Amino acid sequence: MHIAVARPRLPLAQQRHHFTITMSTPVRTRFAPSPTGHLHIGSARTALFNWLHARHHGGTFVLRVEDTDAARNTEASRDAILSGLEWLGMNWDEGPNVGGEYGPYFQSERNEIYDRYLAQLEAAGRCYKDESGATRFRMPDEPVTINDLICGSQTINLKEQSATRWDAKLKKDVPANPDLVIRRADGSYIFHFVNVVDDIDMKITHVIRGEDHLSNTPKHAALFEALGAPLPVFAHIPLNLNADGSKMSKRDQGASITDYIEQGFLSSAVCNYIALLGWSPKDDEEIFSPEELVKRFDLSGINRSNSRFDFKKCLWLNGEHLRRLDADELLKKATPFLQDKNIALDDDRLPAALQLIRQRAETLEQIPPGIAPIFEDQIEIDPDALAKISGRENIIDVLQGLHDSFSATAAGWNEDSIKAEIVATAEKLELKMGALMLPCRIATTGKAGGPDLMPLLVLIGQQRVLDRLTTLITKLNSSS
């Protein structure tokens, strides 16, 4: 497969250097997380764009763990990131657990490779050891130009730019050594160097990453040049912000992918939503399965401005995905949430219950509470719901009427017979049917809202419906 360059932002002459290198090369993208926390939703989006681009072009998606900072890396974090990616369905072709011909895929295990590239730099006279023992890459005298697929072209003189450094405490620029540290005195390597070396060594063709790396890119380009390697295509994607426009940090609500797992989101919906943050299919469609995303994704559809996270839209999208699941998939996805609430998976009533609740649930987490009245022997009456009906003058008559009618039903216990009994009771009491529905619902489910009432009553069962009506009647009588 070949690379599609669908949105030229630059005159062709400027693009040429950029694209001839990879025009006929199979696409290889990578996601390179640092295991210092959970899988952040923004990182997940970066991973998604890399994954989608690779899959769209039939290329290779590489997972590389950038664990060069021994002080901050944790095993728990690495596991969380890997399992988060797995949950999202972003399978990697090369990387941890699956291997590949360009391994190892943990930077902590690649020192020999870095030594080799460093030797190359040394041989070319492009780096030196400073007085502290750290190795520095000589910043080029000439300006460096990069062409970003999304952000366009920019030229910068690194030597001049790096000759001073902003001191946040002093609030002013202070003189600095413009040459980039690439290896610490203790022999460990710095991000910029290993990142570039690995991208070269792993033959990465497209570097798709957050815009926070845009300003680093000229340095990387200089390293590519010094190492005699062609530049990959750079595509810096805009960042996600909180709903209020502030920077999304680790502790913000919805920042971690585990939040979505725990709250009963579907991975397909999360992928769909985050894909839409900064990428557009350019038409009015917006509900996509992962397969459809792969088919439609193109880097040319990525826009350049940051976006804010809209949790409500994400919820809506999740509901849409939920309704598109077939019965087996729904049961499978809901299983952990059902087990958590002790709802037996082999209960005869479960399939029908799931079909009932799926029309209204937006998350898997909302499923058990909605169908609990079917499976639990005891229900709790929501006080707020009860308050809506307890003040009605005729409430006891209504409940008693329903009870009498339901207990006398001769036509069996099904939706039609239940409806007929409610209608009959309403006529007897000279009320509209609607006036009986809410009391009936609250008495039998404890809640003011929920799935379609008739089928719900069928599943709860005649005897328990009668018992619950009696219980509420007793309760109301004793409190009045």
Added chain:
RNA sequence: GACCCGUUCGUCUAACGGUUAGGACACCUGGUUUUCAUCCAGGCAAUAGGGGUUCGAUUCCCCUACGGGUCGCCA
């Protein structure tokens, strides 16, 4: 502070010089469902400001404002 990127309804976005500036979420109003939800119909709501260029700018250029990013021996 310097440098870089950005700025269309509240939010996500479409419109790559000519549109009554389109769609979606959210919100509001009706309707259907004799319940809840779905669903259907309708409504509210945007080109940051100022200069150019042009017969004509959301679209191209400049300035300002605002937002974000980078300026580490973190990644």
